[in-house]
Amino acid sequence: MLATRDVSKAFGGLKALSTVSVQIAPGAITAIIGPNGAGKTTLMNAISGFVAPDVGDITVNGASIAGRRPHEVCRKGVARTFQNLQMFSEMTVLEAVATGRHLHRRVPIYAELLMLPAAWRAERAALADARELLALIEVGESYWERRAGDLPYGYQRRVEIARALATEPAYLLLDEPAAGLNDEETAALGRTLGQLAARGLGIALIEHDIELVMSVSQQVFVMDTGAVISSGTPDEVRADPAVVRAYLGDAHAA
Numbered sequence: 262m263l264a265t266r267d268v269s270k271a272f273g274g275l276k277a278l279s280t281v282s283v284q285i286a287p288g289a290i291t292a293i294i295g296p297n298g299a300g301k302t303t304l305m306n307a308i309s310g311f312v313a314p315d316v317g318d319i320t321v322n323g324a325s326i327a328g329r330r331p332h333e334v335c336r337k338g339v340a341r342t343f344q345n346l347q348m349f350s351e352m353t354v355l356e357a358v359a360t361g362r363h364l365h366r367r368v369p370i371y372a373e374l375l376m377l378p379a380a381w382r383a384e385r386a387a388l389a390d391a392r393e394l395l396a397l398i399e400v401g402e403s404y405w406e407r408r409a410g411d412l413p414y415g416y417q418r419r420v421e422i423a424r425a426l427a428t429e430p431a432y433l434l435l436d437e438p439a440a441g442l443n444d445e446e447t448a449a450l451g452r453t454l455g456q457l458a459a460r461g462l463g464i465a466l467i468e469h470d471i472e473l474v475m476s477v478s479q480q481v482f483v484m485d486t487g488a489v490i491s492s493g494t495p496d497e498v499r500a501d502p503a504v505v506r507a508y509l510g511d512a513h514a515a
């Protein structure tokens with residue numbers, strides 16, 4: 262289980278997170294929803310080590326990861342995607358995905374610089390794994406040698422998920438993975454996430470596409486102004502008056 266316990270974070274006078282406790286179960290999809298500015302991305306940043314919580318704890322199978330650096334969190338089995346592929350757009354699709362695998366290399370850096378046989382083997386293993394992941398995530402072979410930044414948007418999103426999976430995570434955090442996707446691509450993404458969860462991956466899904474959330478999630482946490490205001494199955498949160506109020510309030514404010 263990946264869990265936060267009473268995590269709070271303030272930016273100056275703004276309480277972005279107020280005693281937030283969520284649980285991300287293995288082998289399931291847990292959605293985190295809520296109006297703009299609710300604190301969803303900040304929560305993901307806190308879990309993945311990009312912002313340090315002011316108070317509260319974050320644990321993976323009981324071991325604390327609160328305040329750890331992003332690469333340390335990744336080594337503990339928690340991967341995340343980014344909104345875009347910017348950092349990897351100049352690489353080929355295969356290279357971009359293989360980059361994720363390098364977190365696990367056991368080859369000393371000097372061996373890599375000298376391109377010793379062990380480094381060669383590690384590189385080839387990384388590329389083999391990247392091919393396997395791209396096939397799993399349904400990015401066809403014709404795309405593999407293309408510049409990642411040149412792919413259609415829906416494919417870039419898939420490459421980004423494959424790159425995160427290459428770190429061999431137990432938990433995957435996705436921040437609005439369906440943003441910019443058409444209906445067909447969104448449905449395909451939903452199927453892929455279901456398959457990954459069925460293989461044991463614990464997925465945290467931050468998403469505004471309520472239809473996607475309701476169709477793929479087993480558990481939903483609803484946030485508003487930095488706090489969890491409701492949680493339960495999709496049907497339970499849909500029927501919760503507090504959730505309806507939060508969304509109506511948002512619509513009125515907009």
Ligand SMILES: Nc1ncnc2c1ncn2[C@@H]1O[C@H](COP(=O)(O)OP(=O)(O)OP(=O)(O)O)[C@@H](O)[C@H]1O
Pocket residue numbers: 272275277295296297298299300301302303304
């Ligand atoms: N680094 C930061 N410095 C200052 N304020 C921040 C920072 N990051 C987030 N915030 C503020 O914290 C609040 C929560 O932001 P956050 O991005 O977590 O919301 P969100 O739920 O992800 O919203 P959205 O649905 O629009 O992505 C917002 O008021 C935001 O302006």
Ligand SMILES: [Mg+2]
Pocket residue numbers: 301302303
């Ligand atoms: Mg956000």
